Amino acid sequence: MDTPVLRLQDLPPRWARFCLQVASFAADELACPFTRKNCLVACSGGSDSTALLVMAAILCRRDGGTVFAAHLDHALRPESVEDAAFVDRICNQLDVPLISRTRDVGALAKELGVGVEEAGRRARYELYEDARREFGAELVLVGHQLDDLAEDQLMRLVRGAGWPSLGGMCAYDPSRSVLRPLLLTPKAALEEFLKDSGMDWRVDASNFDHATTRNRVRNGIMPALCVENPAYLDAAARLWRQARMDEAHWDTAVAQAHASVSKDGEARLIPARLLQASPGPLRLRIIKAVLEEMGPGQPLCDGLLKVDALWRKGKTGKSVRFPGDKEARIAKPGIRVQVIDRKKASG
Amino acid sequence: MDTPVLRLQDLPPRWARFCLQVASFAADELACPFTRKNCLVACSGGSDSTALLVMAAILCRRDGGTVFAAHLDHALRPESVEDAAFVDRICNQLDVPLISRTRDVGALAKELGVGVEEAGRRARYELYEDARREFGAELVLVGHQLDDLAEDQLMRLVRGAGWPSLGGMCAYDPSRSVLRPLLLTPKAALEEFLKDSGMDWRVDASNFDHATTRNRVRNGIMPALCVENPAYLDAAARLWRQARMDEAHWDTAVAQAHASVSKDGEARLIPARLLQASPGPLRLRIIKAVLEEMGPGQPLCDGLLKVDALWRKGKTGKSVRFPGDKEARIAKPGIRVQVIDRKKASG
Numbered sequence: 001m002d003t004p005v006l007r008l009q010d011l012p013p014r015w016a017r018f019c020l021q022v023a024s025f026a027a028d029e030l031a032c033p034f035t036r037k038n039c040l041v042a043c044s045g046g047s048d049s050t051a052l053l054v055m056a057a058i059l060c061r062r063d064g065g066t067v068f069a070a071h072l073d074h075a076l077r078p079e080s081v082e083d084a085a086f087v088d089r090i091c092n093q094l095d096v097p098l099i100s101r102t103r104d105v106g107a108l109a110k111e112l113g114v115g116v117e118e119a120g121r122r123a124r125y126e127l128y129e130d131a132r133r134e135f136g137a138e139l140v141l142v143g144h145q146l147d148d149l150a151e152d153q154l155m156r157l158v159r160g161a162g163w164p165s166l167g168g169m170c171a172y173d174p175s176r177s178v179l180r181p182l183l184l185t186p187k188a189a190l191e192e193f194l195k196d197s198g199m200d201w202r203v204d205a206s207n208f209d210h211a212t213t214r215n216r217v218r219n220g221i222m223p224a225l226c227v228e229n230p231a232y233l234d235a236a237a238r239l240w241r242q243a244r245m246d247e248a249h250w251d252t253a254v255a256q257a258h259a260s261v262s263k264d265g266e267a268r269l270i271p272a273r274l275l276q277a278s279p280g281p282l283r284l285r286i287i288k289a290v291l292e293e294m295g296p297g298q299p300l301c302d303g304l305l306k307v308d309a310l311w312r313k314g315k316t317g318k319s320v321r322f323p324g325d326k327e328a329r330i331a332k333p334g335i336r337v338q339v340i341d342r343k344k345a346s347g
Numbered sequence: 348m349d350t351p352v353l354r355l356q357d358l359p360p361r362w363a364r365f366c367l368q369v370a371s372f373a374a375d376e377l378a379c380p381f382t383r384k385n386c387l388v389a390c391s392g393g394s395d396s397t398a399l400l401v402m403a404a405i406l407c408r409r410d411g412g413t414v415f416a417a418h419l420d421h422a423l424r425p426e427s428v429e430d431a432a433f434v435d436r437i438c439n440q441l442d443v444p445l446i447s448r449t450r451d452v453g454a455l456a457k458e459l460g461v462g463v464e465e466a467g468r469r470a471r472y473e474l475y476e477d478a479r480r481e482f483g484a485e486l487v488l489v490g491h492q493l494d495d496l497a498e499d500q501l502m503r504l505v506r507g508a509g510w511p512s513l514g515g516m517c518a519y520d521p522s523r524s525v526l527r528p529l530l531l532t533p534k535a536a537l538e539e540f541l542k543d544s545g546m547d548w549r550v551d552a553s554n555f556d557h558a559t560t561r562n563r564v565r566n567g568i569m570p571a572l573c574v575e576n577p578a579y580l581d582a583a584a585r586l587w588r589q590a591r592m593d594e595a596h597w598d599t600a601v602a603q604a605h606a607s608v609s610k611d612g613e614a615r616l617i618p619a620r621l622l623q624a625s626p627g628p629l630r631l632r633i634i635k636a637v638l639e640e641m642g643p644g645q646p647l648c649d650g651l652l653k654v655d656a657l658w659r660k661g662k663t664g665k666s667v668r669f670p671g672d673k674e675a676r677i678a679k680p681g682i683r684v685q686v687i688d689r690k691k692a693s694g
Contacts, residue, residue, distance in 0.1 A: 157504070157572070157582075158572055158575045158576050158579065158582075159576065159582075160576065160578070160579075160581070160582030160585060160586075162585065162586065162589050163510050163511070163513075163586075163589060163590070163593065164510070166510075166513075166586075213575045216571070216575065217575070220571060221568060221571050221572070224563070224567060224568050224571075225504070225505055225568070228505045228560045228563065228564070229505050229506065229507065231507070232505065232507075234507070235504075235505075235506075235507030237649075238507060238509065238647060238648040238649055239507075239509065239510075239513075239648075241648060241649070241652055242509050242510060242631075242648045243510070245627045245628050245631065245652070246510065246628050248627065249626045249627055249628045252626075253626075279596045279599075279600075280592045280595065280596055281592050281593050281596045284589075284592065300585060301585040301586075301588060301589045302584075302585055302588070305588055305592070
């Protein structure tokens with residue numbers, strides 16, 4: 001492996017532009033200019049996060065930011081030790097400080113009573129949070145790219161998500177300081193960038209088995225869609241952009257409306273005045289938001305539509321049950337939302 | 348084949364309820380109570396349209412409506428003559444007047460220079476319109492069901508549709524007098540209903556080849572999604588309902604906004620005042636609507652987002668090109684939309 005190119009001006013023009021596009025996606029479209037910040041890059045050693053590490057190192061050094069890295073060895077495959085060694089080597093080459101940790105994720109899954117995928121996710125985000133604090137990093141950069149986004153949209157479709165959730169994962173989550181600068185960049189371009197820069201990466205063989213829905217979506221359904229439309233990834237990016245715009249709109253509208261929701265003990269009242277002034281899609285989203293803040297349990301669109309229809313027909317006294325023992329009941333002053341049977345269950 | 352049950356009260360309670368649910372979907376959810384109207388049922392002889400014919404005959408006789416039928420023999424497969432004979436027989440049994448027509452759709456496709464699928468669609472809708480007039484029918488009932496809807500959503504996803512188009516085909520199109528009363532009914536339930544009623548149907552073998560995107564989606568991708576989520580069809584119905592509500596909202600908002608769009612010769616001006624008063628998703632949909640009314644060519648979300656970003660940044664003089672030689676240009680008084688080079692092309 002050659003010594004990696006560390007400065008933007010040493011890259012071929014095509015790849016310099018490629019890096020600058022990623023920086024501009026974050027700065028202009030996500031309003032999160034990571035290249036001027038202290039960033040922790042989550043690096044598995046796969047092509048996505050290795051490319052992210054190289055690009056972040058180049059861009060941050062140019063713009064005044066700093067890059068750190070974190071790697072979790074999940075101890076699920078014999079090769080994982082070599083993956084850790086690879087990340088260590090590449091961080092040395094790039095002169096990026098690294099925190100590397102080994103965790104028996106198989107044992108953790110048993111201990112927590114969750115699946116291996118979920119246990120791995122939790123162990124990783126625990127490490128990222130520790131490393132972020134230790135390095136004083138402001139942001140955690142994660143390597144999800146456009147193929148992951150398209151796959152995520154399909155996973156959400158399979159699971160019955162509504163709009164705008166169907167548009168896929170967010171690119172910048174300020175509440176967790178997580179940024180995905182590569183979210184609209186195809187995986188193939190990242191691998192080409194690494195090859196042209198003389199960089200290597202590790203391949204996780206477990207991505208290719210067909211044991212999980214995610215892998216069957218990734219290796220079966222996604223390729224089938226790309227055969228029907230070779231520009232399918234572009235379509236996925238467009239869908240994501242439209243979803244983000246609709247989401248921002250509805251989030252703002254729901255937050256404004258929410259100020260009029262009143263508390264009555266543990267119950268909430270969505271007042272008639274607010275419901276009358278709100279168009280259908282906003283009414284549904286207000287009811288959804290109020291149900292969600294009352295505890296776990298995902299309200300589905302069918303139930304929300306039922307409540308809304310009852311409200312419009314003035315069916316005072318009628319109610320609809322939702323997962324998590326929640327109910328929405330039509331009343332004269334509005335829609336009353338509450339958790340039922342809680343006293344019985346705890347008393 | 349037994350003589351079919353013709354009255355609701357003769358059906359087993361389960362299937363009587365089944366028929367009434369279809370009637371109530373149309374009357375309550377679509378505000379189109381077909382059972383009291385003169386209806387033309389488009390019948391291919393397949394399970395969907397045969398079930399629709401039987402259900403419509405039962406429901407319309409009960410509620411005061413009338414049922415007629417139309418069948419097109421596409422002359423594409425040797426068995427199509429038998430399909431036509433089957434529809435003729437079943438209409439006799441049900442005492443439903445039928446107009447049956449044979450058309451060489453293969454030749455029509457060549458004549459029109461379109462695909463066989465498109466030529467068949469045109470020939471069918473031509474027949475439906477003729478038959479509707481001859482019978483004095485108010486509505487054309489079409490047999491699309493929930494599996495078709497889920498397939499349509501995937502076809503739209505593949506082709507890169509946005510929201511709410513992604514929710515799938517509409518159930519009631521007043522402009523064409525077309526109603527799809529079975530749109531939220533699974534195909535399997537329709538076939539069970541026919542079997543339990545002692546009715547037969549025809550199977551179109553060409554649905555099972557893998558020659559078209561539609562068939563690969565139907566026979567490959569759809570079953571794969573249903574394996575991952577056995578309740579996938581329920582999810583498709585929910586997505587459809589949410590899309591319809593969002594669509595109604597945005598259509599109303601765009602129509603209201605459109606009153607402020609001014610004409611300047613062949614160009615249109617979306618005034619600054621309107622743009623400033625509209626939230627992002629509405630701005631995009633206004634620009635889209637104005638572009639669409641200026642002629643063929645589908646504006647994609649990326650271009651619309653670009654125009655919107657230029658507008659927000661006040662980039663007077665900048666423009667974005669759209670398919671169909673259309674352009675949207677940022678100006679002081681608003682966004683000017685026009686077809687360019689039309690004079691050059693015709694002069």
